[in-house]
Structures are given as C-alpha cells and as structure tokens.
Amino acid sequence: MYRWKAWLNLDGSKQIKGIHYWETYAPVASWPTICMILTMAIIKRWHTKQIDFVQAYTQAKIETDNVYMKIPKGFEIQSTKPDEYILKIDCNIYGGKAAGRVWNKHLVNKLTEIGFKQSKIDHCLFYRGQAVYVLYTDDSILAGPDEAELDDIVQDMRKVGLKLSVDGDVLDFLGVKISHNCDGMIHLTQPQIIDSILRDLHLMSNNVKTQQMHAAVTTILRRHLNSEAFDEHFSYRSVIGKLNFLEKSTRPDISCATHQCA
Secondary structure: OOOOOOOOOOOHHHOOEOOOEOOOOOOOOOHHHHHHHHHHHHHHOOEEEEEEEOOHHHHOEOOOOOOEEEOOOOOOOOOOOHHHOEEEOOEOOOOOOOHHHHHHHHHHHHHHHOOOEEOOOOOOEEEEOOEEEEEEOOEEEEEEOOHHHHHHHHHHHHHOOOOEEEOOOOOEEOOEEEEEOOOOOEEEEOHHHHHHHHHHOOOOOOOOOOOOOOOOOOOOOOOOOOOOOOOOOOOHHHHHHHHHHHHHHOOHHHHHHHHHHO
16 A cells, blocks of 8 residues: 655745755664664664654754745645745755754754663664664664563653654564574575666666676776776766765675676
8 A cells, every 4th residue: 555745945046145044954863773783682682673763854843033035836825826825834844054053953852852872882772771772863773671661661751742753672673674583593684786787787677787796995996097988877876875884884895896896
C-alpha cells in the first residue's frame, strides 16, 4: 500500500542572512556512534526502540517573526485582489535556511527538560539513567536494558509536547536494513543505495562482467592524460558521494577503492 505525502515548503534561497536567519549548521550522529549503540545492544542484550518525529521541523517555533511566502498554487483567495495576499510563517517550516538547526535546538531543549544529558563527544548522543538515545535529524534510536524505562522516556517526550511515533525494534535506519540473526548478531545492509549506484553507472544489465578479486591496494589511481574526455554519462560526484556513505555505514571493505576514486 502506497502513502503519498506532501509538504508546504519555503523557498530558502530568497532568505537573507542576518534578517531571516543566522546560523544554519545542525549536527547529526556519526555512524561510529550509531554502530556503537547497536553493538552495545547486541553485547548487553538491550531493548531498542526506533522513534520518528511527526512533521519534525514544524514542531519548533520559527526563529524570526518576519518570514512570509506567496500563496501556494491551488489555493483560491476570496477577494477581488488576490495578489495582495501573502502567508505569514508562524512555525519552522521545511525549506528554510535554518530549519534543521532550529529543529535540533528545539529537540535538544526538550530532551534536556526531561533529564537527558548531552554527550561532549557526539552532540547527537544523549544519556538518561541506563538509557542512551542517538539522533539523526528526525530519526532516532532509544536503547537500554530496561524496557519499562524506555517506555517512561517515550511518555515523558510526549508530555513535553513532542509528537512522535514508536516503530518498535530497529529494523531500518537511514536506509540501512538491520536484520537480527538467530545467533543474536545484527546484520547491516544497504540494498537501496547499492542498486542506486549500479543504476547510475548503468551496471544493472545482464551482460555486465564482474571481478571476484578486489583492486590492488598498492596501486594508486592517476589521471590518464591520453584517454578521451569523460562524456558525463553519469554524475561522478554523485556516485562518489553515495559510495562514501556506503563505505562509512556498512562496507568498510570498499574504503580503499572509494578513496582512490574520490
């Protein structure tokens, strides 16, 4: 069953720094931190819950009081001069330059309010009692040895006004498929991004030849000045970005080849 979603977005390219926004940087959890939480859950047999915030950005108040936007297409204004009307933005709407940062600050304040302490090493890692909480924008993992404690934390989040859904045990996080083996181990895979890379490189056909042996780690890739110019039949930068994310997340075995290509 398909679910179709739509967001009313702000055109952040028209915002002016110092008037409509100031800073834009918002931290996200590093993959070593996420893997550490999953490793702790395996070793100590912790309970885990995946938390998703409903329309996350809009739960925070807007940073300034002087942001407006045109009436979106499809809305009719009952007036003889509809062009004279605009919308005043009251909440932290998607598309704003600082929307991610404003949401992050709002959530951190709420987590601090219910007793969480922020890590000094990773600003998206939090502690409360025996529980740990890791945040990546609006996707997050809550883990700990006591399931009742985790349930209490979820209720406290809701009491301070956070709208969220609990998806149970962690099965898919940021496009990483997480499967639990019978022996208690966790297997991480990223089939979607791998298929995306293969499609970008036009390697999905049956006549593509593959190599079973890895590239030599002692050979350094260099420019081949006598070859024809790259015809740009795929976006090199985009593919490298996807390979970097894949390598950092679940496939450290391709790190040498990825860094050579980068």
